Amino acid sequence: MTAATPQVGFDEFEEQTWQKRLAYVGRLLQRDRGGMLGFILFILIVLTAIFAPVIAPHDPLKQNLRAAKQPPAWQEGGSWEQPLGTDTLGRDMLSRIIFGTRVSLTVGFFGVLIAGTLGMVSGLVAGYVGGRVDGAIMGVVNIFLAIPYLVFVVVVAAILGRNLLNVILIFGITDSPIFARVTRGEVLRIRESGYVESAVSAGASTGRILFDHILPNLIGPLITLATFEMSAMIFYEAGLSFLGLSVPPSVPSWGNMLQVGRQYLTIYPWIATWPGVAIAITALTFNLLGDWLRDVLDPRLRRSRK
Amino acid sequence: MVADSNILVRVENLKKYFPITRGWLFSRQVGTVKAVDDVSLDIRQGETLGVVGESGCGKSTTGRAILQLHKPTSWHVFFEDVDLTTLNAAELRALRPKMQMIFQDSVAALNPRHSVGKIIGEPLVIHNVGTAREVHERVIELMEMVGLKPAWIKRFPHEFSGGQRQRINIARALALNPNFIVCDEPISALDVSIQAQVVNLLKELQKQLGLTYLFIAHDLSMVRHISDRVAVMYLGKVMELANRNDLFRDPLHPYTQSLSSAVPVPMPKHERRRRRFILKGDPPSPSNPPSGCVFHTRCPLSVEMCVTTVPEFRELRPDHFVACHLTDTETGSKIPEQTVLASELT
Amino acid sequence: MEPILQVRDMVTRFYSVDGVVHAINGVNFDLYEGETLAVVGESGSGKSVTMMSIVNLIPQPPGKVEGGQAIFSYGEMAQDLLQLSEDEIRHVRGGQIGFIFQDPISSLNPTMTIGSQIAESMTEHLGFSASEARSKTVELLRNVGIPDSERRFNAYPHHFSGGMRQRVMIAIAVACRPKIVIADEPTTALDVTVQAQIVDLVKRLQEQMGVAVVWITHDLGVVAGLADRVLVMYGGTVVESAPVDNLYEDPRHPYTIGLLKAIPRLDATGEAETEELEVIEGVPPDLYQELTLCPFAPRCGYAFDRCWAEVPPLIEVGVQHGAACFYDVERGGPRNGS
Numbered sequence: 008m009t010a011a012t013p014q015v016g017f018d019e020f021e022e023q024t025w026q027k028r029l030a031y032v033g034r035l036l037q038r039d040r041g042g043m044l045g046f047i048l049f050i051l052i053v054l055t056a057i058f059a060p061v062i063a064p065h066d067p068l069k070q071n072l073r074a075a076k077q078p079p080a081w082q083e084g085g086s087w088e089q090p091l092g093t094d095t096l097g098r099d100m101l102s103r104i105i106f107g108t109r110v111s112l113t114v115g116f117f118g119v120l121i122a123g124t125l126g127m128v129s130g131l132v133a134g135y136v137g138g139r140v141d142g143a144i145m146g147v148v149n150i151f152l153a154i155p156y157l158v159f160v161v162v163v164a165a166i167l168g169r170n171l172l173n174v175i176l177i178f179g180i181t182d183s184p185i186f187a188r189v190t191r192g193e194v195l196r197i198r199e200s201g202y203v204e205s206a207v208s209a210g211a212s213t214g215r216i217l218f219d220h221i222l223p224n225l226i227g228p229l230i231t232l233a234t235f236e237m238s239a240m241i242f243y244e245a246g247l248s249f250l251g252l253s254v255p256p257s258v259p260s261w262g263n264m265l266q267v268g269r270q271y272l273t274i275y276p277w278i279a280t281w282p283g284v285a286i287a288i289t290a291l292t293f294n295l296l297g298d299w300l301r302d303v304l305d306p307r308l309r310r311s312r313k
Numbered sequence: 314m315v316a317d318s319n320i321l322v323r324v325e326n327l328k329k330y331f332p333i334t335r336g337w338l339f340s341r342q343v344g345t346v347k348a349v350d351d352v353s354l355d356i357r358q359g360e361t362l363g364v365v366g367e368s369g370c371g372k373s374t375t376g377r378a379i380l381q382l383h384k385p386t387s388w389h390v391f392f393e394d395v396d397l398t399t400l401n402a403a404e405l406r407a408l409r410p411k412m413q414m415i416f417q418d419s420v421a422a423l424n425p426r427h428s429v430g431k432i433i434g435e436p437l438v439i440h441n442v443g444t445a446r447e448v449h450e451r452v453i454e455l456m457e458m459v460g461l462k463p464a465w466i467k468r469f470p471h472e473f474s475g476g477q478r479q480r481i482n483i484a485r486a487l488a489l490n491p492n493f494i495v496c497d498e499p500i501s502a503l504d505v506s507i508q509a510q511v512v513n514l515l516k517e518l519q520k521q522l523g524l525t526y527l528f529i530a531h532d533l534s535m536v537r538h539i540s541d542r543v544a545v546m547y548l549g550k551v552m553e554l555a556n557r558n559d560l561f562r563d564p565l566h567p568y569t570q571s572l573s574s575a576v577p578v579p580m581p582k583h584e585r586r587r588r589r590f591i592l593k594g595d596p597p598s599p600s601n602p603p604s605g606c607v608f609h610t611r612c613p614l615s616v617e618m619c620v621t622t623v624p625e626f627r628e629l630r631p632d633h634f635v636a637c638h639l640t641d642t643e644t645g646s647k648i649p650e651q652t653v654l655a656s657e658l659t
Numbered sequence: 660m661e662p663i664l665q666v667r668d669m670v671t672r673f674y675s676v677d678g679v680v681h682a683i684n685g686v687n688f689d690l691y692e693g694e695t696l697a698v699v700g701e702s703g704s705g706k707s708v709t710m711m712s713i714v715n716l717i718p719q720p721p722g723k724v725e726g727g728q729a730i731f732s733y734g735e736m737a738q739d740l741l742q743l744s745e746d747e748i749r750h751v752r753g754g755q756i757g758f759i760f761q762d763p764i765s766s767l768n769p770t771m772t773i774g775s776q777i778a779e780s781m782t783e784h785l786g787f788s789a790s791e792a793r794s795k796t797v798e799l800l801r802n803v804g805i806p807d808s809e810r811r812f813n814a815y816p817h818h819f820s821g822g823m824r825q826r827v828m829i830a831i832a833v834a835c836r837p838k839i840v841i842a843d844e845p846t847t848a849l850d851v852t853v854q855a856q857i858v859d860l861v862k863r864l865q866e867q868m869g870v871a872v873v874w875i876t877h878d879l880g881v882v883a884g885l886a887d888r889v890l891v892m893y894g895g896t897v898v899e900s901a902p903v904d905n906l907y908e909d910p911r912h913p914y915t916i917g918l919l920k921a922i923p924r925l926d927a928t929g930e931a932e933t934e935e936l937e938v939i940e941g942v943p944p945d946l947y948q949e950l951t952l953c954p955f956a957p958r959c960g961y962a963f964d965r966c967w968a969e970v971p972p973l974i975e976v977g978v979q980h981g982a983a984c985f986y987d988v989e990r991g992g993p994r995n996g997s
Contacts, residue, residue, distance in 0.1 A: 031676075034676055035676060038676055200421055201416050201418050201420075201421030201422035201423075202421065202422055202423055202424040202425075204382055204414075204416070204422070205414070205416060205422045205423075205482075205485070206424075206435065206439075207382060208380055208382055208409065208412075208413060208414045209409060209410075209413070209435060209436040209439055209485070209488075209489075210406040210407070210409030210410065210436070210439050210440060211435070211439050212406070212439070215439065219424075219427075219435075220424055223424075223426045224424070224425070224426060367850035367851065367852065367853075368850055474942050474943070475702075476942065477942070504701035504702055504877065504943070505701060505877060505879070505918060505921055505922060506701060506917065506918055506921050506938075506939040507701075507942075508921070508922075509921035509922070509936040509937065509938045509939070510938050510939075510940075512923075512936060513935055513936055513938055516935070531850070531851065533851070534880075534922065534923045534924055535923055537923065538923030538936065571852060572851065572852060575851045575852045575854065575855040576851055576880065577855075577858075577878070577880030577881045577883060577884045578880055578883060578884075578924060579879040579880045579882075579883045579907060579919065579922060579924065580883055580907060580924075581883040581884070581886075581903045581904050581907050582904060583883075584883045584884035585884070587884075589855060591852070591855045591856055591859060592852045592855075592856075593856075594820075594822070595820040595821060595822045595823070595850070595853055596850065596852075
């Protein structure tokens with residue numbers, strides 16, 4: 008008999024380095040093809056928005072009536088000078104689509120930022136304080152949710168006028184009840200959890216419980232929700248533009264382009280097709296990303312090797 | 314006030330009723346769950362008081378109510394002669410370090426986004442004990458005390474096994490040098506071979522640090538092993554309370570007798586010979602407890618009086634409390650030898 | 660006596676994000692007609708996965724049964740359950756093999772009356788007519804101790820208490836007069852007084868119907884009063900297999916020995932009452948690693964070089980008694996040839 012061979016790995020943890028965490032995220036992406044696609048497209052879209060002036064081959068606002076209504080390059084009469092064709096005023100479709108990304112992402116990002124902040128704060132208060140305060144806040148939330156969304160937006164947009172800031176504000180306010188609801192539900196769940204009880208029994212103050220225990224555990228579900236809501240806002244912004252209630256017609260937004268294209272749908276179909284495709288791809292991207300984030304951000308699903 | 318200086322915690326007439334409400338805007342109360350109904354207990358300095366009972370008997374609620382994690386409906390709890398009922402929130406928070414809790418669900422009790430070091434050190438930070446460096450040193454000391462490698466200080470709860478997570482919970486509970494710890498089913502979620510590790514650790518720590526435990530569990534064998542005295546609960550009431558040897562060797566209450574006869578023993582030959590009283594049915598719902606003695610619906614011996622009158626919980630023998638009318642009758646409260654209660658209707 | 664079920668060299672793995680979980684690493688056992696076989700082990704020992712693999716109930720993916728045989732024979736028939744198609748195995752499940760799960764509330768359909776859930780399997784597997792199935796169901800409900808069974812036929816699962824629900828599960832399990840009933844921790848979620856009722860009920864039904872019962876549990880107390888033979892599992896392998904008396908009185912695998920010493924006893928007297936529980940140090944094996952050594956070696960006080968080099972097979976140590984250990988606990992040294 009010899010002494011037992013020491014067994015490394017049975018009682019030892021693996022060192023969790025950032026390389027390993029990154030590799031883990033990589034594996035998760037590999038497993039979830041949809042998440043992978045969403046992730047790649049998301050990065051491409053964000054880069055497009057940031058570097059729009061560099062990428063775009065032409066000035067999106069420059070008119071060239073001589074080259075108006077040119078079909079995409081692969082159709083008869085098209086030219087690789089304007090690969091996706093031109094619109095009725097001869098503006099380059101590709102460049103307009105690229106710049107349109109900026110409008111969509113700006114609305115989505117800031118709209119969700121406002122909605123998320125408002126909703127999170129009210130949901131947190133409602134869920135944590137409970138009682139009458141909860142009843143009052145959730146009452147307002149329910150009333151908000153009962154108002155027909157589109158009618159409300161149309162009325163407000165008509166009163167405040169057409170500009171990007173107004174659109175963002177409208178979206179931010181009208182979307183906040185959803186964040187409030189989700190936050191409240193999560194707070195109620197976390198408040199009953201063992202670790203909050205454990206913190207209370209250790210004598211933790213309300214502030215500590217809110218900021219150290221409840222908030223960090225809210226972030227995951229809220230980021231997931233934010234992703235889905237961003238997709239919805241991009242959709243709605245396009246809808247408002249289409250109705251002529253969003254940014255002024257001079258701004259290259261996908262909704263505006265769609266609106267122009269609609270009139271020529273049978274003769275010059277590409278004018279409406281490209282913004283439609285852009286909207287669809289963006290919405291799909293955010294949905295795929297949201298699905299993936301939901302899995303990744305849940306620490307309960309992040310199983311260990313032990 | 315508490316006369317006996319030996320008593321660390323005295324619970325008097327603890328009641329915890331949960332209202333059952335319906336509706337959202339105009340909610341109204343439609344019933345009451347009597348989770349704990351008139352429980353009185355003394356917990357002595359340095360002892361382990363076991364509390365056993367089936368699900369819904371109110372054993373966990375009792376533990377939480379003592380620590381004021383549930384605000385009881387009516388009660389008096391004296392901790393070291395201080396009536397906790399009279400304290401305001403700040404005073405209570407200041408007293409928290411002395412009374413701690415170890416939870417059953419070791420996963421849920423640990424914030425998944427905090428590292429082990431942060432979890433164990435949190436009570437110290439809350440009560441401003443020492444500098445960051447001192448907190449760190451204390452955390453290392455605690456980790457060693459409960460058998461965790463200090464090198465694991467930066468790891469997260471999900472990287473640990475169930476037994477190790479329960480050690481983290483224990484270390485956290487010990488951080489502020491408490492005198493009194495409520496252990497709420499600390500081992501029932503663990504594997505058998507790990508249970509013994511944790512129980513031995515709890516006993517060892519008690520010896521070292523002079524701790525007093527309220528040990529809540531449904532596993533009678535484990536409760537008997539770790540406790541000095543044991544309280545048996547049923548539907549929110551204490552049925553019997555005695556020194557663990559008296560309670561298990563000579564149980565007076567019919568419920569205690571049937572409970573201990575229902576626990577299987579890991580000895581096949583003994584099991585085959587053993588006489589068992591198998592109770593009929595499930596325990597009734599605490600939202601609609603039976604009249605009189607709450608056990609009368611399942612008691613093989615119940616008589617008229619049990620249906621109508623609530624039995625008094627009294628000291629029948631020195632240090633042996635029981636709540637049963639039959640102890641006064643001539644036949645007594647013992648389930649006779651020949652009674653083997655069939656569970657079936659045949 | 661011929662075994663009704665022979666399991667040979669079964670291997671099951673789970674392919675997770677974190678790697679391959681080696682859940683079952685070559686399991687062998689026999690189940691005889693009408694006996695009660697207890698499968699004992701801690702979480703991750705593979706006790707449930709073994710039985711679920713046999714009847715193709717593990718989720719695939721990520722799970723995969725990668726090898727072995729499970730020969731199910733009754734009468735003239737003998738078939739390898741692992742080779743059956745999904746349709747064929749579905750017919751075996753609920754027909755010749757019944758199940759009782761730990762959590763009856765999630766195993767019962769909340770939108771169907773309990774009577775129709777039982778009758779359904781009778782019409783499907785036994786070809787009963789609706790009225791025949793109904794009267795048999797009422798009779799069966801009475802037999803499993805549900806009072807007022809005529810009326811309870813139309814009750815929904817949420818009308819029942821935990822113990823009553825488990826009785827309904829048992830009724831479903833035995834409805835088609837199966838040859839084998841697999842009970843996966845059927846009393847773990849129940850209170851101890853209710854557990855005693857359920858154990859009694861299963862014993863009685865077994866005597867009436869002569870069905871073989873596989874009782875999966877972690878509770879060595881329940882096993883003592885219930886089983887004829889016991890399999891002890893650890894790290895996805897069977898470490899000991901013995902008739903119940905032998906296992907408790909003369910355990911031969913260091914894990915079994917340790918386990919029996921680690922539980923306090925309600926019947927302990929004198930010295931044994933206060934002494935420390937003996938502890939198996941360490942933690943259960945990491946199933947992400949392929950098994951190349953005795954899974955218990957890292958926690959075993961007897962382990963020597965051979966234990967670290969190969970997986971011990973089940974070695975015969977007595978009548979019907981096998982232990983997967985190179986060390987002879989009785990003699991106090993490595994086994995001959997080790």
